[in-house]
Amino acid sequence: MTLADLKPGQCGIITKINVSGALKRRLMDMGVVSGTTVRVEKVAPLGDPMEVHIKSYQLSLRRGEADKIDVEAA
Amino acid sequence: MEMKSNTSGKSRQDHEKKDLIIAVAGNPNAGKSTLINAIAGSRLHVGNWPGVTVEKRSASFEFKGRQITLVDLPGTYSLSPYTQEEVIARDYLVTQKPDVIINVVDATNLERNLYFTMQLLELNIPLVMALNMHDEALQKGLIIDTEKISAMLGCTVVPTVATRRDGLDRLLEQAVSFATDPENHTAGHVSYGEDIEKAVATILSELPAYSSVPHTRWLALKLLEADVQVMQASGISVNAPFLGKATRHLRAAHGEDLEALMADTRYALAAGLTREALQKPQKRKRELTERIDAVVLNRYLGIPVFLVAMWLIFKLTFDIAGPFTDWLDGVVAGPLTRWTSTLMALVAAPDWTISLVTEGIIGGVGAVLVFLPPIFAMMFFITLLEASGYMARAAFVMDRVMHAIGLHGKSFIPLLLGFGCNVPAVYATRTLENPRDKALTALLIPLMSCGARLPVYVVFTGVFFAAYAGTVLWSLYILGIALAVAVGWLFKKTLFRGESPAFIMELPPYRMPTMKNLMIHTWEKGKHYLIKAGTWILAISVFVWFGLNMPWGVESKKDSYLGIASQTIAPVFAPLGFGTWEAAASLLTGIVAKEIVVSTMGQVYIPETEEEENQEAPTVGEEIKEIGVSFIGAFGNAAKNVFSTVGVATMSAEEDEETAGLRSVIAKAFTPLSAYAFMAFVLLYLPCFIVLVAMRHEFGSWKWAGVTIAYQTALAWTVAFVIYQGGRIIGLG
Numbered sequence: 001m002t003l004a005d006l007k008p009g010q011c012g013i014i015t016k017i018n019v020s021g022a023l024k025r026r027l028m029d030m031g032v033v034s035g036t037t038v039r040v041e042k043v044a045p046l047g048d049p050m051e052v053h054i055k056s057y058q059l060s061l062r063r064g065e066a067d068k069i070d071v072e073a074a
Numbered sequence: 075m076e077m078k079s080n081t082s083g084k085s086r087q088d089h090e091k092k093d094l095i096i097a098v099a100g101n102p103n104a105g106k107s108t109l110i111n112a113i114a115g116s117r118l119h120v121g122n123w124p125g126v127t128v129e130k131r132s133a134s135f136e137f138k139g140r141q142i143t144l145v146d147l148p149g150t151y152s153l154s155p156y157t158q159e160e161v162i163a164r165d166y167l168v169t170q171k172p173d174v175i176i177n178v179v180d181a182t183n184l185e186r187n188l189y190f191t192m193q194l195l196e197l198n199i200p201l202v203m204a205l206n207m208h209d210e211a212l213q214k215g216l217i218i219d220t221e222k223i224s225a226m227l228g229c230t231v232v233p234t235v236a237t238r239r240d241g242l243d244r245l246l247e248q249a250v251s252f253a254t255d256p257e258n259h260t261a262g263h264v265s266y267g268e269d270i271e272k273a274v275a276t277i278l279s280e281l282p283a284y285s286s287v288p289h290t291r292w293l294a295l296k297l298l299e300a301d302v303q304v305m306q307a308s309g310i311s312v313n314a315p316f317l318g319k320a321t322r323h324l325r326a327a328h329g330e331d332l333e334a335l336m337a338d339t340r341y342a343l344a345a346g347l348t349r350e351a352l353q354k355p356q357k358r359k360r361e362l363t364e365r366i367d368a369v370v371l372n373r374y375l376g377i378p379v380f381l382v383a384m385w386l387i388f389k390l391t392f393d394i395a396g397p398f399t400d401w402l403d404g405v406v407a408g409p410l411t412r413w414t415s416t417l418m419a420l421v422a423a424p425d426w427t428i429s430l431v432t433e434g435i436i437g438g439v440g441a442v443l444v445f446l447p448p449i450f451a452m453m454f455f456i457t458l459l460e461a462s463g464y465m466a467r468a469a470f471v472m473d474r475v476m477h478a479i480g481l482h483g484k485s486f487i488p489l490l491l492g493f494g495c496n497v498p499a500v501y502a503t504r505t506l507e508n509p510r511d512k513a514l515t516a517l518l519i520p521l522m523s524c525g526a527r528l529p530v531y532v533v534f535t536g537v538f539f540a541a542y543a544g545t546v547l548w549s550l551y552i553l554g555i556a557l558a559v560a561v562g563w564l565f566k567k568t569l570f571r572g573e574s575p576a577f578i579m580e581l582p583p584y585r586m587p588t589m590k591n592l593m594i595h596t597w598e599k600g601k602h603y604l605i606k607a608g609t610w611i612l613a614i615s616v617f618v619w620f621g622l623n624m625p626w627g628v629e630s631k632k633d634s635y636l637g638i639a640s641q642t643i644a645p646v647f648a649p650l651g652f653g654t655w656e657a658a659a660s661l662l663t664g665i666v667a668k669e670i671v672v673s674t675m676g677q678v679y680i681p682e683t684e685e686e687e688n689q690e691a692p693t694v695g696e697e698i699k700e701i702g703v704s705f706i707g708a709f710g711n712a713a714k715n716v717f718s719t720v721g722v723a724t725m726s727a728e729e730d731e732e733t734a735g736l737r738s739v740i741a742k743a744f745t746p747l748s749a750y751a752f753m754a755f756v757l758l759y760l761p762c763f764i765v766l767v768a769m770r771h772e773f774g775s776w777k778w779a780g781v782t783i784a785y786q787t788a789l790a791w792t793v794a795f796v797i798y799q800g801g802r803i804i805g806l807g
């Protein structure tokens with residue numbers, strides 16, 4: 001299951017980030033690291049990007065990226 | 075973390091009152107610029123979205139006999155930079171070695187901010203933490219044990235509220251004390267665990283050449299992470315045998331991705347520290363931001379809210395500013411001109427100087443200055459968008475649309491700023507991570523109709539489209555946006571092929587801006603327009619005046635130097651419906667700044683034979699009274715516009731005699747169709763040269779400025795051609 005599969009209101013725990021290079025580091029720097037709980041808050045009116053709550057702040061990212069972040073049900 | 079080497083401490087104590095450099099670093103939107111403004115009385119740009127500060131800025135002040143310089147750095151999430159402005163922050167910290175760092179931490183977001191603090195500590199520079207946004211933390215019911223953070227990290231932690239100046243005195247005291255007397259402050263040691271520390275020690279032992287660098291620990295850690303830029307700068311290869319040796323055990327125990335290991339380790343420490351020091355309330359309240367977003371970012375309401383917000387900004391800008399523009403216009407063209415020429419005649423100034431001042435300077439600069447009201451109004455609303463936190467939401471809502479034309483949601487912010495002025499907008503592209511996005515966004519910015527183009531529209535719509543001026547004005551803004559979409563799509567398919575990069579952005583909470591701050595930052599944005607009027611536009615106005623009056627004593631303006639030069643290029647514009655030398659002269663001089671189109675018109679379109687003003691000249695007293703009365707009237711009209719109209723109010727609809735001069739001449743020189751083609755041309759033709767210089771500055775070469783000049787000239791000509799010829803075919807002109 002990936003972050004993109006979660007519906008607004010659902011939570012997940014990050015297990016793996018399937019990207020590499022600068023993008024991966026950026027995600028990690030912003031708190032997207034394994035073991036962290038994320039909650040999907042909203043999906044933008046046009047369907048993309050989405051807003052998630054992580055480490056007590058709101059982060060927005062596209063489905064394309066969210067799809068590469070594996071989560072397990074919390 | 076090792077103790078500070080004491081040599082530097084000793085030498086500092088020798089000359090007691092040394093000047094100090096304090097770097098202010100932290101995550102984006104943590105309040106760094108606000109804090110500096112509050113301490114140093116500066117007016118650095120502040121806004122409630124991540125990425126406001128894109129350049130290193132500093133503010134100096136006197137403190138207890140010392141000169142202190144606070145360096146405002148762009149916000150950054152880590153010392154492994156991702157965006158260009160983050161590179162600036164890191165390079166400064168690593169190479170410039172400030173005396174002390176003030177780490178501004180957003181107290182409502184402790185863990186992610188502490189992750190960055192961990193990295194700052196690696197630099198081995200004295201550090202004081204400002205636990206900012208403390209008011210918001212309290213409001214959320216967060217209780218933070220500053221002693222614990224302090225004890226674990228070995229730095230003083232001072233709770234602050236930068237917006238209210240709370241805690242700043244103590245913060246400054248502590249920072250100065252840390253900088254001048256580091257020995258009295260034991261640095262904490264944050265251990266990254268046995269495995270990593272061992273690897274670091276091995277690397278350090280192999281790095282004798284670098285042992286003079288103050289932050290060898292940082293260097294060792296970056297080598298371990300294989301940071302590309304550090305590797306390049308230090309000339310050490312990723313395959314250096316000693317690195318392989320140092321990390322062998324780490325790789326075996328923790329896997330190949332050491333960068334991920336480091337991030338995990340730092341976050342684990344930050345999380346641990348947060349758990350220790352932070353007490354959250356039992357029950358989480360539903361916060362204001364969530365409630366607002368439930369509407370503003372709602373599936374169905376999000377887009378309508380966005381469109382209404384944009385529409386309101388334009389409506390209010392013109393509704394409120396319109397009457398004041400009329401008022402200023404009346405004052406400048408009437409009493410001011412009359413008084414000046416009377417005064418100059420009194421002191422027996424030669425006729426030509428009177429003409430230079432009244433026609434050249436007042437006519438030229440004045441024509442531009444009357445547009446201060448809408449320009450400041452526009453700047454005010456942009457500041458409001460920035461300060462409230464809606465800016466980032468707009469980027470969120472619009473990302474999908476932007477993505478379709480090869481852009482990025484964040485591109486939306488520079489583009490929106492472009493409606494105020496294109497120049498800061500070009501600099502704002504710095505927050506985009508990737509050079510491709512940056513370039514594409516910068517190329518499209520000139521299509522956003524900036525404040526300087528407004529004077530041209532207002533004059534023409536006033537003359538030709540008075541009855542539906544608002545709609546016509548709107549259509550020009552929309553034309554620019556529509557063309558940006560088309561051009562963006564075209565560029566995406568040609569010059570900028572390839573994947574557009576990720577969109578990862580923090581959404582800040584909504585914040586209530588204070589009136590004082592709104593005023594300061596509106597002024598900071600708008601003052602450039604005033605400065606421009608006093609410098610470039612003044613110079614060009616004088617230049618145009620001489621161009622129109624030379625060779626000396628020329629009979630008709632058409633035979634002047636400027637007239638002759640303009641006549642040679644005028645045929646180029648003939649197919650567009652405005653092939654006159656007057657229009658050509660205006661467009662030619664307008665390359666410097668688009669307001670100049672109007673200011674030049676103010677000079678070229680003055681009727682050749684001075685119409686004698688035979689009517690009784692009003693007395694100075696009467697005129698002053700009239701100015702006052704009409705100013706008060708303008709308030710009434712502004713209020714009436716805001717509340718009574720649904721559409722955008724017309725500006726300068728009423729025909730007052732004072733300004734009839736330029737307008738009546740224009741009415742004869744253009745048809746409505748050619749006027750519209752002319753406005754479209756002014757909207758699109760090459761951006762003012764300050765924008766071109768900004769592009770050169772931002773991209774380090776003239777390449778993109780060149781592309782802009784080429785495509786915009788072609789676009790402007792084509793669009794004006796289609797409008798004019800198309801209009802004639804369907805019988806409009």
Ligand SMILES: Nc1nc2c(ncn2[C@@H]2O[C@H](COP(=O)(O)OP(=O)(O)OP(=O)(O)O)[C@@H](O)[C@H]2O)c(=O)[nH]1
Pocket residue numbers: 101102103104105106107108109119120121122123124125126127128147148149150206207208209210234235236237238461585
């Ligand atoms: N409530 C509250 N708001 C604050 C405080 N400090 C700053 N702000 C607000 O936070 C927002 C961000 O402030 P800035 O000073 O622009 O932040 P910055 O750290 O310079 O941000 P970047 O330049 O983007 O890295 C602004 O809206 C400020 O008014 C504070 O202590 N309390």
Ligand SMILES: [Mg+2]
Pocket residue numbers: 106107108119120126127146148149
């Ligand atoms: Mg800032």
